[in-house]
Amino acid sequence: MELICQGVWGSYPRPMSAEFAAGLTERCRDPGCGSRDRKPDQDGRPLTYGGDTSCLEVRLPGDRRLILDAGTGLRKLDCYRSDEELHVLLTHLHVDHVAGLTLCPAVWQRKVRLVLHAMRQPHSSLWSLLNSLYRPPLWPVQLRTVLDRRDCNEFDADGRPVELDVLPDIVRVRALPVRHTDPTVAYRIDTDGASLVFAPDHEGNADADRFSQFAAGASLLIHDSQYLPEELPQKEGWGHSSYEQAISVASQAGVETLLLWHHDPSRTDRDLDELGRRAERFAREQTGGRLRVLVAYDGLQLRL
Numbered sequence: 001m002e003l004i005c006q007g008v009w010g011s012y013p014r015p016m017s018a019e020f021a022a023g024l025t026e027r028c029r030d031p032g033c034g035s036r037d038r039k040p041d042q043d044g045r046p047l048t049y050g051g052d053t054s055c056l057e058v059r060l061p062g063d064r065r066l067i068l069d070a071g072t073g074l075r076k077l078d079c080y081r082s083d084e085e086l087h088v089l090l091t092h093l094h095v096d097h098v099a100g101l102t103l104c105p106a107v108w109q110r111k112v113r114l115v116l117h118a119m120r121q122p123h124s125s126l127w128s129l130l131n132s133l134y135r136p137p138l139w140p141v142q143l144r145t146v147l148d149r150r151d152c153n154e155f156d157a158d159g160r161p162v163e164l165d166v167l168p169d170i171v172r173v174r175a176l177p178v179r180h181t182d183p184t185v186a187y188r189i190d191t192d193g194a195s196l197v198f199a200p201d202h203e204g205n206a207d208a209d210r211f212s213q214f215a216a217g218a219s220l221l222i223h224d225s226q227y228l229p230e231e232l233p234q235k236e237g238w239g240h241s242s243y244e245q246a247i248s249v250a251s252q253a254g255v256e257t258l259l260l261w262h263h264d265p266s267r268t269d270r271d272l273d274e275l276g277r278r279a280e281r282f283a284r285e286q287t288g289g290r291l292r293v294l295v296a297y298d299g300l301q302l303r304l
């Protein structure tokens with residue numbers, strides 16, 4: 001499978017700065033367009049990490065694809081087949097993970113048909129909750145212009161992994177409830193020879209044993225790393241992890257590569273470069289080099 005990180009930030013989109021705009025221009029000239037490691041621009045500044053909220057495109061054999069989360073990164077999605085049925089797996093319903101639903105031209109022009117999947121929420125249906133957000137006067141584009149009610153699929157999860165009936169001829173998709181401020185799941189996607197675990201919003205190590213069993217042996221773990229270790233004491237109960245916690249759980253699960261995700265919107269590119277250096281050092285100390293750690297940026301492409 002091939003992954004395109006359309007949005008890697010958390011909480012709210014990072015405002016566009018001159019540095020961000022310059023980075024976008026530079027990247028568009030680059031035929032590899034995000035497929036290589038980040039490199040400095042002509043003035044020696046690093047390229048930008050972007051600013052869109054959580055959205056991962058997963059390209060599968062047979063021209064099929066899955067989308068994980070519908071943050072503002074969804075707006076960049078290409079439409080490459082007019083009759084496509086696009087399955088979107090939502091980890092939860094916080095606005096940074098659904099804000100792209102009405103922002104993507106391919107969706108509101110109905111070039112693709114969205115099919116949503118999410119864990120059942122306690123008091124209201126998926127359709128009712130999203131419909132309460134996407135309606136005037138809160139928002140001019142109504143939900144029914146981008147989505148049919150019958151394309152909202154909800155599943156129950158009682159603490160154990162649950163198997164979903166999504167593209168079963170190509171992939172195995174499982175969901176596991178994880179600790180966050182509101183009901184949230186992580187997803188695991190297995191194909192022949194590769195496995196991906198996606199946990200963009202997951203707090204700490206309280207459920208580390210259960211989570212690491214779920215993520216065991218994955219080729220790639222994409223995990224919440226919003227905080228620095230020294231920020232954690234002030235952020236307890238806010239629903240997110242530090243990079244050290246992400247590395248610990250990745251190490252416990254024995255995954256090959258960890259991709260740090262859900263960046264705090266207050267961080268600059270320089271802050272994330274520094275976070276990446278610290279994370280690499282910590283991972284080396286903890287695992288003796290067995291775990292590869294990368295910092296996600298908008299546009300990063302990976303092949304598993």
Ligand SMILES: [Zn+2]
Binds near residue numbers: 011054094097262
């Ligand atoms: Zn989030």
Ligand SMILES: [Zn+2]
Binds near residue numbers: 094180201239
């Ligand atoms: Zn959240």
